[in-house]
Amino acid sequence: MDKKLKPINQMSVKDRIKSYTRHPGSFVLLLLVGIAAVITVITLLFLVGYILVNGLPYLKPSLFAWEYNSDNVSMMPAIVNTILMVFLALLFSVPFGIGAAIYLVEYAKKGNKLVGVVRLTAETLTGIPSIIYGLFGMLFFVIALGWSYSMLAGAMTLAIMVLPTVMRTTEEALLCVPLSYREGSFGLGAGKLRTIFKIVLPAAMPGILSGVILSIGRIVGETAALIYTAGTMTGMAGVMDSGRTLAIHMYVLSNEGLHKNEANATAVILLFIVLIINAVSSLLAKKLEASKA
Amino acid sequence: MENINRSTAKEKLMELVFLITAVVSILAVALICIFLFANGIPAMKEIGFLEFLTGTVWRPGNDKFGIFPMILGSIYVTGGALIIGVPVGILTSVFMARFCPAKWYKVLKPIVNLLAGIPSIVYGFFGVVVLVPFIREHFDSRGESILCAAILLGIMILPTIIGASEPAIRAVDQSYYEGALALGATHERSVFTVLLPAAKSGIFAAVVLGVGRALGETMAVVMVVGNQPRVTHNMLEGIRTLTTNIVMEMGYATDLHREALIATGVVLFVFILIINFCFSMIKRSGKE
The missing domain is CATH 1.10.3720.10 (MetI-like)
Structure with missing residues (x-):
C-alpha cells in the first residue's frame, strides 16, 4: 500500500511531450496561443510602465497649483473641472438610466414593442463614436440651445453617451434579483413602487454602482466629445463656462509640443484614476457574485 | 378608501415617469439623426453628392470638398x-x-x-x-x-x-x-x-x-x-x-x-x- 494513487486522466510532462511530438500541429497551436497572450500582457506592461517611468519624475507639486498660467501649466483647474463634469453628467444619466432599466425589467410586459425599440436604440448609442457625440453636442446644445461652449453642454453630451452603460448594467443587476424577493414583498402587502425602491434596488445596488463607476471612467477619459462642446479654456469653470477636463488638458499640452513632460505627468494621473476605477468596479462585481451565491 | 386611491394614483404616476425615462434613449437617437442629417445633407447637395464622396481633393480654401x-x-x-x-x-x-x-x-x-x-x-x-x-x-x-x-x-x-x-x-x-x-x-x-x-x-x-x-x-x-x-x-x-x-x-x-x-x-x-x-x-x- 505504499504506492500513491495515480489518477489515470492526468498527463505527466513526459506524456505531454510525447503527445506533442506525435502531433506537431497541436504544439504549434499551443505556441501561437501562448505567444498571443504574452503579446497582450507585454503590450500593457510596456505601455503602463513607459508612462509611469517617464511621467512620475515630472509629477511636481507645482503642477497642482490652484492657478494655471503659461509658466506653470498646472493641472489642478482641470482636475476640478473633471470632477464637476463627472458630477453633472451623472446627475442626468444615472436617474434616466436607472429609470429606463426599471421600466424595462419591472413594468414592461412580455411582447411589449417598446422594449425592443429601447434596446435597439441603446445598442445604437453604444456603438456611436465619441466624435459623433461631439458633433451632435455642438449642433444641439452649443448652437441650437444657445448654451455656447460650456461645462453643461459637455456634460449633457456625455450623459447621452454613458446612458446606455448605466441602463444596461442596471438592467442586468435587476434581472439578477430573484423573483422570490419581489413575491415576498408583494405577499407582505407592499405595492409595486415600494417593492422596487425598498427591496429590488437595494439588492441590485452593487451592479448598478459598477455601471456608474464604468461611466465615470468613460467621462474622465473622454476628449473627442468635449473639445467642441465644453471647449478648452484653462481656468476653473462654472456650469455655464467653458472649461477643459484632465483628458483635454493632456491633449492640448501634447499637441502644443512644448509641454511633453507635463502631458506625461497628466497621463500618470489619468492612469491612476483608471486603475482605481477598475479596482473598485471589480470589487463591486465580486460583491454582486457573493450576494448571488 | 381615500388612501388606496392616492397610492394607486402614485403607482400610475411613477409608471409613467419610468416610461418617460425609457423613451429618452429613443429620443436621443432621433435627435442625433435629425441634427446630423439636417446639417450635413444640404452641404452634400450643394457640393454634389458624388463629387463629395468620390472627389480626391480636399481644399476648403478653394471650395474643393472631396472626402x-x-x-x-x-x-x-x-x-x-x-x-x-x-x-x-x-x-x-x-x-x-x-x-x-x-x-x-x-x-x-x-x-x-x-x-x-x-x-x-x-x-x-x-x-x-x-x-x-x-x-x-x-x-x-x-x-x-x-x-x-x-x-x-x-x-x-x-x-x-x-x-x-x-x-x-x-x-x-x-x-x-x-x-x-x-x-x-x-x-x-x-x-x-x-x-x-x-x-x-x-x-x-x-x-x-x-x-x-x-x-x-x-x-x-x-x-x-x-x-x-x-x-x-x-x-x-x-x-x-x-x-x-x-x-x-x-x-x-x-x-x-x-x-x-x-x-x-x-x-x-x-x-x-x-x-x-x-x-x-x-x-x-x-x-x-
Whole structure:
C-alpha cells in the first residue's frame, strides 16, 4: 500500500511531450496561443510602465497649483473641472438610466414593442463614436440651445453617451434579483413602487454602482466629445463656462509640443484614476457574485 | 378608501415617469439623426453628392470638398488595425477561455480590463512618444503614418475583441469539447476545430465590434496618422481619416466648410450604423 494513487486522466510532462511530438500541429497551436497572450500582457506592461517611468519624475507639486498660467501649466483647474463634469453628467444619466432599466425589467410586459425599440436604440448609442457625440453636442446644445461652449453642454453630451452603460448594467443587476424577493414583498402587502425602491434596488445596488463607476471612467477619459462642446479654456469653470477636463488638458499640452513632460505627468494621473476605477468596479462585481451565491 | 386611491394614483404616476425615462434613449437617437442629417445633407447637395464622396481633393480654401482620401484613410487604418488586432485578440481569448490556469486568469482578466479602460488620449500620447520615433528610425518614413495608426489601433481594439469573444468561446457547450477529446483529438485540436467553429458567430460579432471601435477612434489617431488629406497606398506615408478630418478643422471652419465637416460626420455615422446593424444581425443569428 505504499504506492500513491495515480489518477489515470492526468498527463505527466513526459506524456505531454510525447503527445506533442506525435502531433506537431497541436504544439504549434499551443505556441501561437501562448505567444498571443504574452503579446497582450507585454503590450500593457510596456505601455503602463513607459508612462509611469517617464511621467512620475515630472509629477511636481507645482503642477497642482490652484492657478494655471503659461509658466506653470498646472493641472489642478482641470482636475476640478473633471470632477464637476463627472458630477453633472451623472446627475442626468444615472436617474434616466436607472429609470429606463426599471421600466424595462419591472413594468414592461412580455411582447411589449417598446422594449425592443429601447434596446435597439441603446445598442445604437453604444456603438456611436465619441466624435459623433461631439458633433451632435455642438449642433444641439452649443448652437441650437444657445448654451455656447460650456461645462453643461459637455456634460449633457456625455450623459447621452454613458446612458446606455448605466441602463444596461442596471438592467442586468435587476434581472439578477430573484423573483422570490419581489413575491415576498408583494405577499407582505407592499405595492409595486415600494417593492422596487425598498427591496429590488437595494439588492441590485452593487451592479448598478459598477455601471456608474464604468461611466465615470468613460467621462474622465473622454476628449473627442468635449473639445467642441465644453471647449478648452484653462481656468476653473462654472456650469455655464467653458472649461477643459484632465483628458483635454493632456491633449492640448501634447499637441502644443512644448509641454511633453507635463502631458506625461497628466497621463500618470489619468492612469491612476483608471486603475482605481477598475479596482473598485471589480470589487463591486465580486460583491454582486457573493450576494448571488 | 381615500388612501388606496392616492397610492394607486402614485403607482400610475411613477409608471409613467419610468416610461418617460425609457423613451429618452429613443429620443436621443432621433435627435442625433435629425441634427446630423439636417446639417450635413444640404452641404452634400450643394457640393454634389458624388463629387463629395468620390472627389480626391480636399481644399476648403478653394471650395474643393472631396472626402475620398478620408474614406480611404479610414479603411486602410481600420484594415491595418484588424490585421494586427484580430489574430492576437482571438488567440488571447482562446488562451483565456481554454488554456490558462485559474490563477493566471485572475491576473489576465484585470489586465484586459485595464487595457479597455485606458483613455484614448493616453494611447495617442504613447503613440507619439514611442511608436512614431520607432517607425521614423527603422523605416523610410516621417513616423506619422498609416502603419503607426494601424499598430496603435490594433492595440486599442484588443480588449474590445477579447472582451466579446472570450465569453463566446466559454459559452460553447462542454460536451462538444469532450466529444472531440473522446474521438482522440488533442486538446488544441478540439479547441480549434470544434470549439472555435461552434463559437464563430460570437467571435465574428467581436470582430465587427472591433471594426466599429477602430473606425470611430479619433483622438489617438489624430496624433499619429499625419493627417494629410491625400490618396496614398503607401503604409509608411501619412493620411487623414474621416474622424480626424472633423476634429482637425472644426475649430475654425465656417459656412460651407463647416457644413462639409458635418457631412463628413454623416458619412462616418452611416458607416457606423451599417456596422451596428451587422453586429445585431450576427448576434441574433447566433442566438437562433
